[in-house]
Amino acid sequence: MSLSGTPAPSDPAWRRILGERPDETFLRAMFRLLVAGSVFVLGYDVIERVQNAPDQAATTLLPGEAPDVQPFLPSARPDFAEPGEKRPGRAPRAELQKPMTIELVSGGRLELTGVITPGSANRLKDEIDKRGDYVKSVVLNSPGGSVQDALAMSKLIRAKGLSTRVETTGHCASSCPLVFAGGVERLADKGASIGVHQVFALSAAGALADTGMADAQRVSAECQRLLVDMGVDPRVWIHAMETPPQELFYFTPEELMSLKLATAMSKPAAARGAAAK
16 A cells, blocks of 8 residues: 555555455445335335325216216127117217216106216206106116216115106116116116116226225125115125126016016017007
């Protein structure tokens, strides 16, 4: 080592690298490595938590809430296709993908068409309150949507003593059968499409999100409790829980009656009109 304290060219290589105080140099290097390692681990942990965190914008729904909802999903049953698949006159796919409309028509019928969006239950209540006793029945044509609104709509319909109907060209899927179950009388025309499938959540981007086992069980219990309260066999919801979101369990006319989801299988509107002449 030179007199100045700096390593001389003749000193060993390790001495030239570590300097006059190798112990201190080594400790400083180890400290820096530990700090760098800690920063890396913390950064990785933050990224992992962000990626795995539940989507705060996710809402517990049945399909129908997202803009890209697909009505007329394929049947989960190889022996039973969608009943209204080939029936002319049913609403176009694009119409059922829009937020629900509520229209009063002759005979005290409220026609509900489209997606059950958050707030649909309040809009239905406002419409019924405004029309008073003139409203007698609710006609459904919906691919589903917000399960909480569907539950509220069902309870409102029962409290008002109204009947529900799915017509021969109608489609009532996902959470819509919960609304249908609220009717004092529940009429399904021949050829009506009525089906269920699993509850799931959608993020703000419309992607599937994991609601967790606790949420799924809670929502399932709410739906089954409602069906029991409405006099419907809770096995209806067992079929829902067994069917993936990309398909629908369509009920046969016999099943609609045996499970008490429908109280009667009615004639299509055209046939009813012909019989009345």
